[in-house]
Amino acid sequence: MVTQEVAPWSVALSEGTKKCIPNPPSTPPAQDTSAMEAYEQYLRLPELSNLWRSNDFPQWKNESLIKPALQALEITFRHISVALSDPRPYANHREWRRRLESLAASQVEIIAAICEEELSGGGAPIAELSTSEGMLSRQASSEVWKLPGTSAVVSRISEASLLPRLAAWDKSEDVANKILYQIESQMVRCPFTLGLGEPNLAGKPVLEYDLIVRPLELHSLKKSPLESKTRRNRENETLFTVHQILESWLHTAKQLLSRIGERIDEKEWEKAASDCWLVERIWKLLSEVEDLHLLMDPDDFLRLKSHLAINASSGSDAFCFRSAALLEVTAESKDLRHKVPWILGVEVDPNGGPRIQDAAMTLFHGRRRGEGSNPGKIDLLQAFQAVETAVKKFFFGYRQLIMAVMGSLEAGGNRALFMPSGSLDSLAQMFLEPPYYPSLDAAKAFLGDFWHNHK
Known part of the structure; x- marks a missing residue:
């Protein structure tokens, strides 16, 4: 030996x-x-930590892990908006764009790795995409997709997150689209997707992003x-x-x-x-x-x-x-x-x-x-x-x-x-x-x- x-x-x-x-x-x-x-x-931080620690979904065992990570990602979307709207002529918009794209991709990768554990059933709050059991919510931004020979599914998009808004802004459209495709590819092994406007070609259930992250409350803390x-x-x-x-x-x-x-x-x-x-x-x-x-x-x-x-x-x-x-x-x-x-x-x-x-x-x-x-x-x-x-x-x-x-x-x-x-x-x-x-x-x-x- x-x-x-x-x-x-x-x-x-x-x-x-x-x-x-x-x-x-x-x-x-x-x-x-x-x-x-x-x-x-x-x-x-006292106000921010209240958002991290809020136990809104007692049945969800990974809430304390995934919630602050998603909130960090949402704050990154705000940072993209801040950086690309900077009017200073000496601001390096090109490098900010590259760095923040990379940072968002790194965060999505870690979030997806954490979410993979939900395969065993962790009680995550999700919105089912099938329309067979109910009607579409009027408060949600939803689209119905129906391919020949398949059942109808619903693609839901967060209404409060900044990412869909960044995708609609000419200055940040390319950045947002790269992030959306990162979400689509990284979440492939997860039982659900984030619902931020990614294609969701697999028709997976969508995480109740707005209820979990609470973007409006999160962005109310943007001023020091x-x-x-x-x-x-x-x-x-x-x-x-x-x-x-x-x-x-x-x-x-x-x-x-x-x-x-x-x-x-x-x-x-x-x-x-x-x-x-x-x-x-x-x-x-x-x-x-x-x-x-x-x-x-x-x-x-x-x-x-x-x-x-x-x-x-x-x-x-x-x-x-x-x-x-x-x-x-x-x-x-x-x-x-x-x-x-x-x-x-x-x-x-x-x-x-x-x-x-x-x-x-x-x-x-x-x-x-x-x-x-x-x-x-x-x-x-x-x-x-x-x-x-x-x-x-x-x-x-x-x-x-x-x-x-x-x-x-x-x-x-x-x-x-x-x-x-x-x-x-x-x-x-x-x-x-x-x-x-x-x-x-x-x-x-x-x-x-x-x-x-x-x-």
């Missing part, structure tokens, strides 16, 4: 054992309560409290909208992380792995959202920065650390490491022995690793490390982003890479800290060495 051949050279590494980690883990950045409260008030002071600064609306999208997806990530814990406790390894891959994709999506800051006009944004007292300097003053949800999702993403012993079926060695590492090598190298109680375990552990990679990429990318947007002098440049670990700023600590999974890391290193020498 690999354990017998490789374990004698293995080092004592174990999740949850401080003495096994070469460097102490970074401490969470100190939270400036007043700055965090100001951030929440600026984004109108600072609007009156910065009404001539277009970047205020951009910054405000970008961070509302970010916070909505962070709420979805929190719900997914909670479900991952429940599924691991129930030993549903494959389902937990699927959720972990979704969390990894959400972290990548968050980076894509943050990168929209690169398109903001430097002078207009830096003027807005002075109003908001945004400070990109070292420590907890980085603007991203004002988000309580980001800190929480980061901590919960790291805490997945505490599930490793349970997944491998071993306990942490109090003496710092390589018990977890040996179990990991046995699992990775086992001839029957996909059978018995093991299906999904390797995929789950791989997904854990994928989440770690995505988290560190996010914070590394964010540090580079603030250097590009606000200047390297204020952001501290690259000095963090040449300083002792105790002197690193909070952002640098996030991506320079030791591996979250030292035992898995060591197991792969020694397994690779085993195969290198096994000739």
